[in-house]
Amino acid sequence: MTAHNHTEQIPSAEQLLLSRGVKPTPQRVVIAEYLLQTESHPTADEVLSAVAQALPVALSRATVYNTLNTLKEAGVIKEVLTEPGRVRYDANITHHHHFVDVKTGKIVDIPSDKVEAIGKLLGDQYKVHGFQVLFYGEVESG
Amino acid sequence: MTAHNHTEQIPSAEQLLLSRGVKPTPQRVVIAEYLLQTESHPTADEVLSAVAQALPVALSRATVYNTLNTLKEAGVIKEVLTEPGRVRYDANITHHHHFVDVKTGKIVDIPSDKVEAIGKLLGDQYKVHGFQVLFYGEVESG
DNA sequence: ATTAGTGCAAATCATTTGCAATTAG
DNA sequence: CTAATTGCAAATGATTTGCACTAAT
Numbered sequence: 001m002t003a004h005n006h007t008e009q010i011p012s013a014e015q016l017l018l019s020r021g022v023k024p025t026p027q028r029v030v031i032a033e034y035l036l037q038t039e040s041h042p043t044a045d046e047v048l049s050a051v052a053q054a055l056p057v058a059l060s061r062a063t064v065y066n067t068l069n070t071l072k073e074a075g076v077i078k079e080v081l082t083e084p085g086r087v088r089y090d091a092n093i094t095h096h097h098h099f100v101d102v103k104t105g106k107i108v109d110i111p112s113d114k115v116e117a118i119g120k121l122l123g124d125q126y127k128v129h130g131f132q133v134l135f136y137g138e139v140e141s142g
Numbered sequence: 143m144t145a146h147n148h149t150e151q152i153p154s155a156e157q158l159l160l161s162r163g164v165k166p167t168p169q170r171v172v173i174a175e176y177l178l179q180t181e182s183h184p185t186a187d188e189v190l191s192a193v194a195q196a197l198p199v200a201l202s203r204a205t206v207y208n209t210l211n212t213l214k215e216a217g218v219i220k221e222v223l224t225e226p227g228r229v230r231y232d233a234n235i236t237h238h239h240h241f242v243d244v245k246t247g248k249i250v251d252i253p254s255d256k257v258e259a260i261g262k263l264l265g266d267q268y269k270v271h272g273f274q275v276l277f278y279g280e281v282e283s284g
Numbered sequence: 285a286t287t288a289g290t291g292c293a294a295a296t297c298a299t300t301t302g303c304a305a306t307t308a309g
Numbered sequence: 310c311t312a313a314t315t316g317c318a319a320a321t322g323a324t325t326t327g328c329a330c331t332a333a334t
Contacts, residue, residue, distance in 0.1 A: 023288075023289080023333095025288090025289065025290085025332090027289085027290075028289090043323090044323080044324080045322095045323080058290085058291080059290090059291090060290065060291040060292070061291085061292095061324090062290075062291060062292075062293095062324095062325080062326085063289080063290055063291070065323090065324060065325070066289080066290080066325095069324095069325095079226060081223050081224075081225075081226060082223075083223075084221065084223060084229045084298095084299090085227075085229075085298080085299075085322075085323070086322090086323065086324095087226045087227075087323085087324090099264070099268060102271060110264065114263050114264055114265075115260060115263050115264075117259065117260075117263065118257060118259075118260055118275065121256055121257050121259065121260075122241070122252065122256055122257075122277065123256075124282075125281060125282040126241060126277065126279055126280070126281055126282070127279045127280040127281075127282075128277050128278070128279040129244060129278050129279040129280070130277075130278045130279070131275055131276060131277040131278065132275070132276045132278075133260065133273055133274070133275050133276075134273060134274045134275075134276070135264065135268065135270050135272075135273040136270075136271050136272045136273065136274075137268055137269045137270040137271040137272070138268070138269040138271070139267060139268055139269075140266075140267040140268070140269075165308090165313075165314085167307090167308095167313095167314065167315085169314085169315075170314095185298085186298075186299080187297095187298080200315090200316085201315095201316090202315065202316040202317070203299090203316085203317095204299095204300080204301085204315075204316060204317075204318095205314080205315055205316070207298090207299060207300070208300095208314080208315080211300095226323095226324090227297075227298070227323080227324075228297090228298065228299095229298085229299090
């Protein structure tokens with residue numbers, strides 16, 4: 001039950017970009033909208049093909065990369081490293097972790113509070129600024 | 143106080159390869175030896191330049207990649223993903239985690255038992271086969 | 285007009301692959 | 310001789326960059 005009624009509480013992608021100091025060009029808005037509504041942790045290429053589809057505007061590969069980097073630097077999205085050779089993106093910028101379903105390859109967000117305790121497990125010779133957990137396993141379909 | 147006396151308890155790289163069913167060619171032995179004695183989590187390129195140095199044998203980039211893949215598949219080494227775009231390698235094949243020192247970029251191994259508890263933190267809708275923690279912070283120099 | 289942003293094509297970087305030459309059994 | 314391994318160079322895939330073009334102030 002996530003918020004997608006008609007009385008739209010979610011800030012528009014455009015407002016989000018503005019609030020982060022990123023000029024909301026049509027390309028950027030479309031990419032941000034796509035990332036905000038998917039849970040698929042897409043690569044740059046996946047963003048391009050998904051967005052090239054229902055396309056209200058032309059979009060080049062270079063712009064996808066530019067935009068992803070701009071959004072990342074502005075804190076609108078995060079990089080996710082799960083496999084060698086490609087970067088995935090996630091519009092969930094809350095501190096959280098990932099679970100890779102080894103059967104389907106699906107990547108599921110795991111909220112931070114589930115694994116919060118981790119930050120305290122290392123001795124005090126380590127100052128932990130943050131951490132990132134990548135789980136591998138299977139998610140119950142039900 | 144790790145084992146590096148002269149009464150060498152450590153199996154030779156050659157024996158290690160044999161025990162894993164990998165034919166110990168000179169190139170493979172040299173690469174394995176290098177990985178076994180470093181804690182630097184090198185990339186393929188770093189392996190190449192390090193080994194090209196004190197070189198008892200010629201070595202091409204392709205062979206470095208071939209060997210790293212062979213050793214990985216044989217379970218002699220592990221991949222470590224800490225940054226986009228490149229793979230690092232670790233001859234520590236015990237189940238463990240990593241700590242990236244944000245000041246120096248150094249990557250330190252964290253033994254599994256320090257964070258063991260993590261596997262149990264998710265609810266039972268997740269069957270956790272394994273997990274990988276990447277810490278960011280600072281290590282006390284002392 | 286000036287500046288930021290886009291798109292194309294070329295460049296770069298890490299990695300892989302095809303294939304001929306080399307080595308080991 | 311046969312099979313596996315190496316090395317070179319070309320190919321590939323992801324990402325970046327140079328630069329001319331366009332849009333917005």
